[in-house]
Amino acid sequence: MDKGRAEAFSDGVLAVAITLLALxxxxxxxxxxxxxHQLGQAWPSFVAYVVSFFVIGVIWVxxxxxxxxxxxxxxxxxxxxxxxxxxxxxxxxxTSTLADFIPExxxxxxxxxxxYGVSNMGMAFAFTAMLSRMIHHGxxxxxxxPDVGNRAIRRFGLGTIAYPVVTALGLxxxxxxxxxxxxxAVYYMAEQTQILPSDG
Amino acid sequence: MDKGRAEAFSDGVLAVAITLLALxxxxxxxxxxxxxHQLGQAWPSFVAYVVSFFVIGVIWVxxxxxxxxxxxxxxxxxxxxxxxxxxxxxxxxxTSTLADFIPExxxxxxxxxxxYGVSNMGMAFAFTAMLSRMIHHGxxxxxxxPDVGNRAIRRFGLGTIAYPVVTALGLxxxxxxxxxxxxxAVYYMAEQTQILPSDG
Amino acid sequence: MDKGRAEAFSDGVLAVAITLLALxxxxxxxxxxxxxHQLGQAWPSFVAYVVSFFVIGVIWVxxxxxxxxxxxxxxxxxxxxxxxxxxxxxxxxxTSTLADFIPExxxxxxxxxxxYGVSNMGMAFAFTAMLSRMIHHGxxxxxxxPDVGNRAIRRFGLGTIAYPVVTALGLxxxxxxxxxxxxxAVYYMAEQTQILPSDG
Amino acid sequence: MDKGRAEAFSDGVLAVAITLLALxxxxxxxxxxxxxHQLGQAWPSFVAYVVSFFVIGVIWVxxxxxxxxxxxxxxxxxxxxxxxxxxxxxxxxxTSTLADFIPExxxxxxxxxxxYGVSNMGMAFAFTAMLSRMIHHGxxxxxxxPDVGNRAIRRFGLGTIAYPVVTALGLxxxxxxxxxxxxxAVYYMAEQTQILPSDG
Numbered sequence: 117m118d119k120g121r122a123e124a125f126s127d128g129v130l131a132v133a134i135t136l137l138a139l140x141x142x143x144x145x146x147x148x149x150x151x152x153h154q155l156g157q158a159w160p161s162f163v164a165y166v167v168s169f170f171v172i173g174v175i176w177v178x179x180x181x182x183x184x185x186x187x188x189x190x191x192x193x194x195x196x197x198x199x200x201x202x203x204x205x206x207x208x209x210x211t212s213t214l215a216d217f218i219p220e221x222x223x224x225x226x227x228x229x230x231x232y233g234v235s236n237m238g239m240a241f242a243f244t245a246m247l248s249r250m251i252h253h254g255x256x257x258x259x260x261x262p263d264v265g266n267r268a269i270r271r272f273g274l275g276t277i278a279y280p281v282v283t284a285l286g287l288x289x290x291x292x293x294x295x296x297x298x299x300x301a302v303y304y305m306a307e308q309t310q311i312l313p314s315d316g
Numbered sequence: 317m318d319k320g321r322a323e324a325f326s327d328g329v330l331a332v333a334i335t336l337l338a339l340x341x342x343x344x345x346x347x348x349x350x351x352x353h354q355l356g357q358a359w360p361s362f363v364a365y366v367v368s369f370f371v372i373g374v375i376w377v378x379x380x381x382x383x384x385x386x387x388x389x390x391x392x393x394x395x396x397x398x399x400x401x402x403x404x405x406x407x408x409x410x411t412s413t414l415a416d417f418i419p420e421x422x423x424x425x426x427x428x429x430x431x432y433g434v435s436n437m438g439m440a441f442a443f444t445a446m447l448s449r450m451i452h453h454g455x456x457x458x459x460x461x462p463d464v465g466n467r468a469i470r471r472f473g474l475g476t477i478a479y480p481v482v483t484a485l486g487l488x489x490x491x492x493x494x495x496x497x498x499x500x501a502v503y504y505m506a507e508q509t510q511i512l513p514s515d516g
Numbered sequence: 517m518d519k520g521r522a523e524a525f526s527d528g529v530l531a532v533a534i535t536l537l538a539l540x541x542x543x544x545x546x547x548x549x550x551x552x553h554q555l556g557q558a559w560p561s562f563v564a565y566v567v568s569f570f571v572i573g574v575i576w577v578x579x580x581x582x583x584x585x586x587x588x589x590x591x592x593x594x595x596x597x598x599x600x601x602x603x604x605x606x607x608x609x610x611t612s613t614l615a616d617f618i619p620e621x622x623x624x625x626x627x628x629x630x631x632y633g634v635s636n637m638g639m640a641f642a643f644t645a646m647l648s649r650m651i652h653h654g655x656x657x658x659x660x661x662p663d664v665g666n667r668a669i670r671r672f673g674l675g676t677i678a679y680p681v682v683t684a685l686g687l688x689x690x691x692x693x694x695x696x697x698x699x700x701a702v703y704y705m706a707e708q709t710q711i712l713p714s715d716g
Numbered sequence: 717m718d719k720g721r722a723e724a725f726s727d728g729v730l731a732v733a734i735t736l737l738a739l740x741x742x743x744x745x746x747x748x749x750x751x752x753h754q755l756g757q758a759w760p761s762f763v764a765y766v767v768s769f770f771v772i773g774v775i776w777v778x779x780x781x782x783x784x785x786x787x788x789x790x791x792x793x794x795x796x797x798x799x800x801x802x803x804x805x806x807x808x809x810x811t812s813t814l815a816d817f818i819p820e821x822x823x824x825x826x827x828x829x830x831x832y833g834v835s836n837m838g839m840a841f842a843f844t845a846m847l848s849r850m851i852h853h854g855x856x857x858x859x860x861x862p863d864v865g866n867r868a869i870r871r872f873g874l875g876t877i878a879y880p881v882v883t884a885l886g887l888x889x890x891x892x893x894x895x896x897x898x899x900x901a902v903y904y905m906a907e908q909t910q911i912l913p914s915d916g
Contacts, residue, residue: 141809205335223351321523328728595905605737
C-alpha cells in the first residue's frame with residue numbers, strides 16, 4: 117500500500133489535534149472578575165498550550181522523518197500508526213485536565229500528571245513500535261544490517277524512557293510535568309536527529 | 317473526474333471526525349468530586365472513544381483500498397461517498413450518546429445502541445453501494461468479469477450483515493454494542509482483505 | 517500562482533466545516549427527559565444537518581469542477597475564494613440557528629431563515645464572481661469566446677436566483693427553507709452540469 | 717527535508733483555525749431575548765469574525781508565496797513555522813475575547829486589544845524570521861545577493877511595524893483594533909507584493 121494517503125491522513129489528524137489544543141483557552145465574558153485577573157489565573161492553560169503545541173509539532177517532524185525512510189506501508193504499520201494517532205488525539209483533553217488541576221495540587225494534580233503522562237508514553241511506545249516494524253519487516257527503502265537497525269531502535273527507544281522518568285518526577289512535583297515535557301520537546305526539536313545512519 | 321480531490325476531501329473529513337471523538341473526553345475542574353472519581357465514572361467514554369477511533373480508522377483503510385481500484389469517479393459515486401461521510405460525521409455524536417446512556421441501562425441505553433447502530437449500518441451500506449458502483453459502471457482500472465465482481469460485492473456485503481446482528485445483540489445487552497463493534501474493527505484491521513482478486 | 521495549494525486549503529476548510537455541522541447534534545445525559553423524547557424533539561437538527569451536509573458537499577463538487585477549468589489563480593480569485601469560504605464556514609452556525617428557531621415559529625423563525633439564506637446567497641454570489649473572473653481574465657486552460665463565456669455565467673448566475681426565491685418562500689413558511697435548499701442540493705448533485713461547453 | 721509535508725501540515729492547521737473562528741458565532745435558543753435582538757448584540761462577533769477570517773486568509777496567501785521561493789526546509793525553519801502556527805491557532809481565542817470585551821470598554825477592552833495584538837505581532841515576527849532564514853541559510857531556489865535579501869527582509873519587516881502601531885492605537889480606542897487590522901488585511905490582500913525581486 118502506498119504511503120501517500122497514510123501521510124496525508126496523519127497530517128490531517130495532527131493538524132486538527134494541534135488546533136483543538138486552543139479550545140482550552142477561554143475566558144468568561146462577564147461576572148467572573150476582570151479580564152486581566154482571568155488571564156492571570158489561566159497561566160497554566162497558556163503554558164500547557166505552548167508545551168503541548170510543541171509536543172505535537174515534534175511528533176509531526178519525527179513522523180515526517182520516519183515516513184521518509186519507507187515507500188510503502190503494511191497493515192500492521194497502519195494499525196500502529198492509528199494507535200499513535202489515538203494517543204495524540206487525547207492530548208487536548210489531557211492537556212486541559214493538567215492545566216486545570218496543577219494549581220489545585222494534591223492527589224488531583226498527581227492524577228492529572230499521570231493522565232498526561234499516559235498520552236505521552238503511548239505516543240513514544242507507538243513510535244518505537246513503528247520504527248521497529250519498518251526496520252524488521254523490509255519496509256525501508258534502503259535496508260540496513262540488523263545490528264545497525266537494532267542500535268537505531270534502542271537509541272530511539274532509550275529516548276522514550278525519558279517520558280516515564282519525567283512523569284515520575286511530575287508525580288512528586290506536578291509543575292515539573294510541564295517543564296520536563298517542554299524540555300524534551302525543545303531537545304527533540306533542536307537535535308539534528310538522524311533516525312538511521314543511512315538517512316540523508 | 318479525477319479521484320485525487322475526492323480522496324483528499326474524504327481524508328480531511330475522516331481526520332476531523334476521528335479527532336472530534338475526543339471532545340467527549342472531559343472532566344469538570346471543580347466541585348464535581350475528585351479527578352480519579354470522575355475518571356472512574358467516565359470509563360464508558362474512554363472505551364467508546366477507543367472503539368469509535370478504530371471504527372473510523374478501519375473506514376479510512378478500506379476507503380483507501382477501494383479507491384486504489386479506480387482512477388476516476390463519477391457523480392453517483394461522489395454522492396455515495398458523501399452519504400458515507402455523512403454517517404461517519406455523526407459518529408462523535410452517536411458515540412458520546414452511547415457512552416452517556418449505557419450506564420443508565422433500560423430503554424435509554426437501548427435507544428443509544430440503536431442510534432450508534434444507525435451510524436455503523438449507514439456506513440456499511442454506503443460502502444457496499446460504492447463497491448457495486450465501481451464494479452458495475454466501468455470505473456475499475458482493471459475490470460473483472462461480472463461473476464467475480466458480484467462475488468466481491470456479496471462477500472463485502474455479507475460483512476455488513478454483521479452490523480445489524482451486533483446492534484440486535486446490543487439491544488438485548490447494551491454493553492455488547494461496544495464489544496461487538498470493537499471486535500469487528502479488530503477483525504477488519506487484522507484481516508488482510510483483498511477487495512477484489514485482481515487487487516495487488 | 518499555482519492552483520494546487522488553493523485547492524488543498526479549500527478542501528481543508530470545506531472538510532472541517534462539513535464536520536462541524538455535527539456539533540449541533542447532541543442530547544443531554546440526565547434530567548432532560550428520556551433519550552427517545554429528546555431525539556424526537558431534535559428532529560429539526562437532524563433534517564438541517566442532512567440538508568447542510570449536502571449543501572457543503574455540492575459546493576465541494578462544484579468547486580472541484582470549476583478549478584478543473586484553470587491552471588493558475590490570481591490574487592483577485594484567491595480573494596473571491598476566501599469570501600466563498602467565509603460564507604461556507606458560517607453554515608454550522610446558521611444551520612443550528614435555523615434548526616433551533618424553526619419550531620418556535622413567528623419572527624424568530626423568520627430571522628433564522630434570513631440568516632441561513634444569507635449564508636447560501638453569499639456562497640452563490642461568490643461562486644458566480646469566481647466563474648466570471650476565470651472566464652474574463654484569461655485564467656481558463658482552454659479559453660472560450662466571450663459570448664460562450666457570458667452564457668455560462670448567466671446560466672450559472674440564474675441558478676443563484678433560486679436562493680433568494682427559496683429564502684423569500686421560507687420567510688412565508690419557515691420549514692420550506694429546509695425543503696427548498698435540500699431540493700436545490702439534490703438538483704445540483706443529480707444534474708450532470710457542464711460549467712462550460714468545452715468542459716470534458 | 718522536502719517542503720511538501722510542511723506545506724500540507726500548515727495548510728491543515730490554517731484551514732482548521734480559520735473554521736474554528738466561527739465557533740464564536742452562536743445564539744441562545746430560548747429565554748435570552750428575540751433572535752434579532754441577540755444578533756444585534758452580537759455585531760462585534762460578526763465584525764471580528766470577518767476581520768480574523770481575512771487575517772488568516774492573508775497569512776495563508778503569504779505562506780504560500782514564501783514557500784514558493786524554496787525547495788526544502790531545515791529544522792530551524794520548521795521550528796519557526798511551528799511558532800507561526802502557534803500564534804495563528806490562538807486567533808479564535810483572542811478574536812472571541814476581543815469581540816466580547818470591546819463593548820465593555822475600559823481596561824477590560826484594552827487588555828483584549830493587547831491580547832489580540834500579541835497574536836498578530838507574533839505572526840508578523842515569525843514570518844520575518846522565516847524569510848530571513850530562507851535568505852541567509854541557502855534555502856532559496858534562486859539565491860539573491862545579500863543586499864537584495866536584506867532589503868526584502870527590511871521591507872517585509874517594516875510591514876510588521878504596522879501591527880504594534882495598530883495595537884497602540886487600539887489601546888487608545890479599542891474599536892480601532894478591528895478597523896486597523898482589517899485595513900492591513902485588505903492592504904496585504906490587494907497589494908501585488910513581490911517578496912523578492914526575482915520572484916515571478
